[in-house]
Amino acid sequence: MQLHEYTISELSSLISKKEISILELTQHMLGRIEKLDSELGCYISIVEDQAMEQAAKVQKMLDKGILTSPLTGIPMGIKDNICTEGILTSCGSKMLSNFVPPYNAHVVKKLYNSGSVLLGKLNMDEYAMGSSTESSYFKKTRNPWDTERVPGGSSGGSAAAVVAGEAIYSLGSDTGGSIRQPASFCGCVGLKPTYGLISRFGLVSYASSLDQIGPLTKTVTDCALVLNAIAGHDPMDLTSSRRIHPDYTKALINDVKGMKIGLPREFIDDSVEKNIRDAILNAVKVFTDLGAECVEISIPVMEYVVPTYYIIALAEASSNLARYDGVKFGYRASNPKDILDFCKRTRSEGFGTEVKRRILLGTYVLSSGYYDAYYKKALKARAIITREFNKAFEQCDIIIGPVSPTTAYKIGEKINDPIQMYMEDIFTVPVNIAGLPAMSIPCGLDNNSLPIGLQLLGKRFDEQTIIKTAYTFEQNTEFHNLRPSLNV
Ligand code: GLN
Numbered sequence: 001m002q003l004h005e006y007t008i009s010e011l012s013s014l015i016s017k018k019e020i021s022i023l024e025l026t027q028h029m030l031g032r033i034e035k036l037d038s039e040l041g042c043y044i045s046i047v048e049d050q051a052m053e054q055a056a057k058v059q060k061m062l063d064k065g066i067l068t069s070p071l072t073g074i075p076m077g078i079k080d081n082i083c084t085e086g087i088l089t090s091c092g093s094k095m096l097s098n099f100v101p102p103y104n105a106h107v108v109k110k111l112y113n114s115g116s117v118l119l120g121k122l123n124m125d126e127y128a129m130g131s132s133t134e135s136s137y138f139k140k141t142r143n144p145w146d147t148e149r150v151p152g153g154s155s156g157g158s159a160a161a162v163v164a165g166e167a168i169y170s171l172g173s174d175t176g177g178s179i180r181q182p183a184s185f186c187g188c189v190g191l192k193p194t195y196g197l198i199s200r201f202g203l204v205s206y207a208s209s210l211d212q213i214g215p216l217t218k219t220v221t222d223c224a225l226v227l228n229a230i231a232g233h234d235p236m237d238l239t240s241s242r243r244i245h246p247d248y249t250k251a252l253i254n255d256v257k258g259m260k261i262g263l264p265r266e267f268i269d270d271s272v273e274k275n276i277r278d279a280i281l282n283a284v285k286v287f288t289d290l291g292a293e294c295v296e297i298s299i300p301v302m303e304y305v306v307p308t309y310y311i312i313a314l315a316e317a318s319s320n321l322a323r324y325d326g327v328k329f330g331y332r333a334s335n336p337k338d339i340l341d342f343c344k345r346t347r348s349e350g351f352g353t354e355v356k357r358r359i360l361l362g363t364y365v366l367s368s369g370y371y372d373a374y375y376k377k378a379l380k381a382r383a384i385i386t387r388e389f390n391k392a393f394e395q396c397d398i399i400i401g402p403v404s405p406t407t408a409y410k411i412g413e414k415i416n417d418p419i420q421m422y423m424e425d426i427f428t429v430p431v432n433i434a435g436l437p438a439m440s441i442p443c444g445l446d447n448n449s450l451p452i453g454l455q456l457l458g459k460r461f462d463e464q465t466i467i468k469t470a471y472t473f474e475q476n477t478e479f480h481n482l483r484p485s486l487n488v
Contacts, residue, residue, distance in 0.1 A: 022072075047121075185451065256292040
């Protein structure tokens, strides 16, 4: 096995036993990126020199016994909407194509403190708006299983890098599915934590009441390790929860006996590709064979989740993105006639088509004549959707279903039909609307040998039940070991 194929937990043990050095591991990963990334396009920036310096420093601290975290020496990549001091944080946009933050996001600080080594910043849809990573200003990321296909999005770079061995793990952000959907398209583990569990300080805002940072990893064990490192209260984020989080590795238990697993009728209807439905039903069988009980439930509000999400997300986006006026930071138009021309041209030239569409729609639903009809109504629908999920959780411990109605599609196939793209978010957005945690894990391959993701939805702050259920699935199946053949 080559170094990039190992998990965090395996590498951590090799590092602490001194069987490999952190420098050697970092060098190997940088070599891997050099070989593959011109084709796959996972990274926007690669920070070779900083990575090697950090590796040397971390190795010294480890040798002195100062650093003992399981993430010590583990090379990672971070989505390019999470601020890294001194390193370009572009958000996949021309608007921020010159933005070098003077500070680190809370999660970045935490990962540096645990000794993890940053390899670079990962590609994404512009401002995290999209599901295919095709709207990045810089490049398209390709799916490692089939380079003619999208890796999903918006954290497409984060998922593809982990699966291709260009990072041992990565961070993404999830506003309506952007961690789980690319994890499912690329075949890795992706967790969208409960709203408030991870600080959003230093995450470039898309829709603040929905955004959450989370890990993408090869295994559920690795997910628990990264979650341990990044969770917890941060006074810099007013929505950050004060509860003390548990040690998530304690939930790595291979046992689902007596658990009630809810399968909503609406999650396996005809809108879902047959291969995916079969894989989900197979997962149900795995669980029931292990002693869990499957209960059929109903979430009778599914037809409202996509419109509700796209009204709330776009309203918040239009307000969050008002700050990009060319004055404070980012791109500025040259030779303006006057201040109005300056602001107008900065925004026209700096934002891409999808971002502009969303700002216009968001401004529309917030405007005085339409506020009540759209935005206020969407807030009411949000309350009802949240209530329906809470009700569903009275009948079961966890809910399972697909992540997306399709597997990875061809590059260019859907980019010109935004409504069709938005509709594909149906199974991921309710989780953000209700502030719940949810994970995607590999559960099969379709007829084209493309990965299928199983989604596990938990109660608020009950990441442990998700981890336990996902870990049990992993221990009793082989899907997490499937890797694309990349001929290198
Ligand atoms: N696809 C969804 C959107 O375009 C989700 C994006 C996200 O989670 N950042 O809004």
